[in-house]
Amino acid sequence: MQRTDFGTMACSIARTLDVMGEPWSPLILRDVWVGMNRFEQLQADLGISRKVLTERLNHLVDHGVLERRPYDRRPRYEYHLTEKGTDLIDVLMVMVRWGDTWLAGEAGPPVLYRHHACGEISSVDLRCTGCGEPMHADDVDVEAGPGAAA
Amino acid sequence: MQRTDFGTMACSIARTLDVMGEPWSPLILRDVWVGMNRFEQLQADLGISRKVLTERLNHLVDHGVLERRPYDRRPRYEYHLTEKGTDLIDVLMVMVRWGDTWLAGEAGPPVLYRHHACGEISSVDLRCTGCGEPMHADDVDVEAGPGAAA
DNA sequence: CATTCAAAGTTCCCTGAGGGAACCCCGAGT
DNA sequence: ACTCGGGGTTCCCTCAGGGAACTTTGAATG
Numbered sequence A, B: 001m002q003r004t005d006f007g008t009m010a011c012s013i014a015r016t017l018d019v020m021g022e023p024w025s026p027l028i029l030r031d032v033w034v035g036m037n038r039f040e041q042l043q044a045d046l047g048i049s050r051k052v053l054t055e056r057l058n059h060l061v062d063h064g065v066l067e068r069r070p071y072d073r074r075p076r077y078e079y080h081l082t083e084k085g086t087d088l089i090d091v092l093m094v095m096v097r098w099g100d101t102w103l104a105g106e107a108g109p110p111v112l113y114r115h116h117a118c119g120e121i122s123s124v125d126l127r128c129t130g131c132g133e134p135m136h137a138d139d140v141d142v143e144a145g146p147g148a149a150a
Numbered sequence C: 001c002a003t004t005c006a007a008a009g010t011t012c013c014c015t016g017a018g019g020g021a022a023c024c025c026c027g028a029g030t
Numbered sequence D: 001a002c003t004c005g006g007g008g009t010t011c012c013c014t015c016a017g018g019g020a021a022c023t024t025t026g027a028a029t030g
Helices: A012-020 A025-033 A039-046 A050-062 A083-102 B012-020 B025-033 B039-046 B050-062 B083-102
Strands: A066-070 A077-081 A111-115 A124-128 A140-144 B066-070 B077-081 B111-115 B124-128 B140-144
Touching: A012 A025, A012 A050, A012 A083, A012 B025, A012 B083, A025 A039, A025 A050, A025 A077, A025 A083, A025 B012, A039 A050, A039 A077, A050 A066, A050 A077, A077 A083, A083 A111, A083 A124, A083 B012, A083 B083, A083 B124, A124 B083, B012 B025, B012 B050, B012 B083, B025 B039, B025 B050, B025 B077, B025 B083, B039 B050, B039 B077, B050 B066, B050 B077, B077 B083, B083 B111, B083 B124
Parallel strands: none
Antiparallel strands: A066 A077, A111 B140, A124 B124, A140 B111, B066 B077
C-alpha cells in the first residue's frame, strides 16, 4: 500500500493493513472467498493490472493469508484462503455491513448473506467475546497492552 | 487509494474502500477515535506528509465520516467522528482482533479494550443480527441482492 | 503599532507504484 | 511440428506519496 512501513508500528490496525491494506487486496480476498480462485478469473473480474495482481497474490501468500495450490500437471495454480485468511474475512463482512447501511441507497444491498445457523438473510453485529453484549466504538475504553511501544 | 474507481462498483466492500481504503485513512480514523482531533497532532503522531493528511481529511469529511469543527476564533479546526464515522470504527475493531490474534506475537497486543458493559478486557466477535449465533466467513451463503449489477 | 508565534494548510520537486499492453514460458492436445 | 491457453514478466508512462519550504490567519507580546 505504502511507502511508509505499517508492519513495524505498535498497532494491530497498522499491522493488519500491512497485510491486506494495499489497494485491491481486500477485493482479491473477497473474490477468493466466493470461489474465484484462479489468476485469469481474478484478473477478468477485477479489471486489475496483471502486474499488480501478481504482486498482491504473492504478498498475500507470503503472509500466510492465501495458499497456492497446483490443480493440473501443467503449471496451473489456484489460490485458497488459509485459516488465517478465512479469519480475515471478518473484516470484509463488517465492511459489507457498513457499506450496505450507509452507501447502498435506494437500490439496496448488492449481495445478501444467508446465515447457515438460522437460515435467514442477515448481517453481522459486533459483540463482546466475554459477556456477549454489543461492543462498538463508544462501548470501550482504550488501555496500553503488553506489546505497547517502549 | 486507487486509480481505479471503487466507488461505482456494485460491491459494498469496494464502496467502503472508496471511503476509507486509501493509505493512512484507517489510521487517521483510529487516531481521531482515541482523541487526536487536530491536524498537527495527527501529522506528528502518524508521520504522514502534510499534503496527504490534508487530502485524506478532506476526503473523509466529504464522505460524511468526519466533521470539521472550529475550536477558536482563529481559523483552527478539530476533526470528529460523525455517527457514520463512529459506525465505521467497527471495521477497525475487527482489524484489531485479527492483528492481535495473528500478528502480535510474543509481546502480546499493543492496546487493550475494556468493555463498559462488563468491565473486562475483551475483544469483539461477529454474531448474526438475527439469531445471535456466531457468523463468520464459512457460516454464510452468498446470494444476489436487490442492488446487484444489472 | 510592529513583531512574533503557532495551527493549519499549500506549493514544489522527486521518486516510486499502478495501469496497460505486449511478450514469454510451459505442458497438452492434434 | 504447431497451436493453445493459463499464468505470469517486462516495458513504458503517468500520477500519487514523501519531504521540505513557504503562506495565511488571528492572537498575544513588547
